[in-house]
Amino acid sequence: MTPFERPDRCCPKCEHKGYLFRARKNVEVPEGKFVETKYRCRSCAHEWWERVPAPPEKKADDAA
Numbered sequence: 312m313t314p315f316e317r318p319d320r321c322c323p324k325c326e327h328k329g330y331l332f333r334a335r336k337n338v339e340v341p342e343g344k345f346v347e348t349k350y351r352c353r354s355c356a357h358e359w360w361e362r363v364p365a366p367p368e369k370k371a372d373d374a375a
């Protein structure tokens with residue numbers, strides 16, 4: 312099993328490993344559904360969005 316998110320996420324600008332969580336939103340594009348998370352670097356204050364595929368919606372209800 313491989314996790315979705317890399318544990319070694321770092322700033323795309325300065326590669327600093329410290330970051331702050333800023334926001335999260337769901338996006339829907341022709342390619343599918345994604346979750347975008349905004350981070351802010353603690354070193355250079357650079358902010359960036361990271362997009363990952365949204366987890367598939369599981370229907371717990373019994374669909375007859």
Ligand SMILES: [Zn+2]
Pocket residue numbers: 322323324325326327352353354355356357
């Ligand atoms: Zn940075």
